[in-house]
Amino acid sequence: MNILVTGGAGFVGTNLIKRLLRDGHDVVSLDNYCTGFKLNHQDGCQYFDIDITDSFDLHSVLLNIDIDIVYHLAALARIQPSIKNPTPAIKNNFDSTLNILEWARENKKPVVFAGSSSFHHGLWGSPYAWSKHAGEQLCELYNKVYGLQSVTCRFYNVYGPHQLESGTYATVIGIFEKQYREGRALTVTGTGEQRRDFTHIDDIVDGLIRCGDNIETVNGEIFELGRGVNHSIIEITEMFGETEVEYIPPRPGEYDMTLADYSKANEILDWKPTKNLPDYIEEVT
Numbered sequence: 001m002n003i004l005v006t007g008g009a010g011f012v013g014t015n016l017i018k019r020l021l022r023d024g025h026d027v028v029s030l031d032n033y034c035t036g037f038k039l040n041h042q043d044g045c046q047y048f049d050i051d052i053t054d055s056f057d058l059h060s061v062l063l064n065i066d067i068d069i070v071y072h073l074a075a076l077a078r079i080q081p082s083i084k085n086p087t088p089a090i091k092n093n094f095d096s097t098l099n100i101l102e103w104a105r106e107n108k109k110p111v112v113f114a115g116s117s118s119f120h121h122g123l124w125g126s127p128y129a130w131s132k133h134a135g136e137q138l139c140e141l142y143n144k145v146y147g148l149q150s151v152t153c154r155f156y157n158v159y160g161p162h163q164l165e166s167g168t169y170a171t172v173i174g175i176f177e178k179q180y181r182e183g184r185a186l187t188v189t190g191t192g193e194q195r196r197d198f199t200h201i202d203d204i205v206d207g208l209i210r211c212g213d214n215i216e217t218v219n220g221e222i223f224e225l226g227r228g229v230n231h232s233i234i235e236i237t238e239m240f241g242e243t244e245v246e247y248i249p250p251r252p253g254e255y256d257m258t259l260a261d262y263s264k265a266n267e268i269l270d271w272k273p274t275k276n277l278p279d280y281i282e283e284v285t
Contacts, residue, residue: 001025001026001068001069002025002026002028002065002066002067002068003020003025003026003027003028003067003068003069003070003071003212004027004028004029004030004062004065004067004069004070004071004109005017005020005027005028005029005030005070005071005073006029006030006031006052006070006071006072006073006074006096006100007029007030007031007036007072007073007074007075007114008027008028008029008030008031008036008045008047008073009029009031009033009036009037009038009040009041009047010031010035010036010040010073010074010162011035011158011162011163011164011171011201012073012114012155012158012201012204012205013029013031013036013040013071013073013074014036014040014042014162015160015161015162015201015202015204015205016071016073016205016208016209017029017042017045018042019205019206019209020209021042021043021044021045023209027044027045027046028045028046028047028048028062028065028067029045029046029047029048030048030050030052030058030061030074031047031048031049031050031074032049032050032051032052032074033049034076034092035076035077035164035169040162048061052074052096052099052100053091053092053095053096053099054099055099055102055103058099058100058103059103062103067107067109068109069109069110069111069112069212069215070100070104070109070110070111070112071111071112071114071208071212072096072097072100072111072112072113072114073114074096075092075093075096075114075131075132075135076088076089076092076093076128076169077116077128077169078128078168078169079118079125079126079128079129079251079253079254080126080168080251080252080253081128081168081169082126082127082128082131082253083126083127083128083252083253084252086127089127089128089131090127090130090131092131093128093131093132093134093135094131094134094135094138097113097134097135097138097139098138101138101139101142101148101150104142104148104150105142105146105148108148110148110149110150110151110212110215110219111139111148111149111150111151112150112151112152112153112208112211112212112215113135113136113139113150113151113152113153114152114153114155114208115132115135115136115152115153115154115155115222116128116129116132116154116155117154117155117156117157117197117224117226117258117260118132119132119133119136119154120258125253125255126253136152136222139152140220143219143220149215149216149219149220150219150220151211151215151218151219151220151221151222151223152221152222152223153204153207153208153211153222153223153225154222154223154224154225154226154260155199155204155225155226156196156197156198156199156224156225156226156227156258156260157171157172157173157196157197157198157199157226157258158171158198158199158200158201158204159171159173159174159198159199159200159201159277159280160200160201160202160280161201162201163201165177165178166178172196172233172236173198173236173277173280173281175187176236176237176240177284180240180243180284180285184244185243185244185245185246186237186240186243186244186245186246187245187246187247187248188233188234188237188245188246188247188248189233189247189248189249189250189251189254190247190249190250190251190254191234191247191250192232192233192234192237192245192247193232193233193234193256194232194233194254194255194256194257195230195231195232195233195256195257195258195259196230196231196233196257196258197226197227197228197229197230197258197259197260198227198230198231198236198277199225199226199227199260199273200227200273200274200275200276200277200280202274202275203225203227203273203274203275204225206271206274207223207225207265207269207271208225210265210269210270210271211223211269214269217268218268218269221264221268223262223264223265223268223269223271224260224261224262224264224265225260225262225265225271225273226258226259226260226261226262226273227260227262227273227276227277228259228260228261228262228273229259229276230257230258230259231277236277236281239277239278239281239282240281240285241285
């Protein structure tokens with residue numbers, strides 16, 4: 001198949017492209033390298049450096065490229081930066097999704113959309129949560145009005161190879177890994193009692209591909225892709241062994257708990273997570 005991946009130089013996109021290439025597909029990536037890196041490029045994938053919030057650029061790049069399905073992963077994907085600076089998060093996440101769906105409608109191509117578990121904590125919890133829910137609503141709109149095939153996968157705290165370890169969009173596991181390697185204290189926000197459902201990137205990629213492979217069957221569905229088990233941040237620091245912990249003030253938008261219910265994905269897609277966080281941390285330490 002000929003597959004388009006937006007955000008293909010980022011964390012999830014890079015791992016997805018690796019798997020797609022290994023499975024024998026032809027892959028095209030669109031990325032503006034805001035949070036992605038050219039170091040993540042995979043041999044055999046065709047990469048374009050463009051901003052997909054620009055509809056003209058999007059249509060121009062794809063004009064003579066044959067695409068069978070789109071995996072739309074591109075987003076500014078963190079809560080705290082969206083609270084600090086809402087305009088980029090809202091504009092990027094909404095406009096990019098609208099442009100992808102409009103291109104897909106015109107070309108009659110199905111879309112697998114990367115949603116977010118932040119939806120469960122209220123639309124008004126952060127601009128990021130709102131923007132991702134708005135993306136789901138756009139998918140439903142195009143599905144019901146125009147018959148565009150689409151499916152949404154909500155991710156839960158993804159970790160694994162190619163995760164960001166520093167900067168505004170770093171993941172907590174990535175941050176802890178880097179601090180551990182450098183012999184520094186692990187920084188814990190607030191009390192550390194907040195619990196998160198952490199999902200390995202390989203399981204996320206498997207769920208995405210199952211959705212794409214079965215798009216006609218799962219058209220219009222929303223799936224939660226998570227481990228179904230959560231850990232407190234303090235418990236995670238303990239998995240890193242006898243390591244110093246530094247407490248820092250809680251961040252705006254922080255919520256108490258995430259916990260996926262993946263029963264629907266298991267029933268319809270025969271998907272279930274196969275990797276767990278303690279084993280992963282044991283491997284990297």
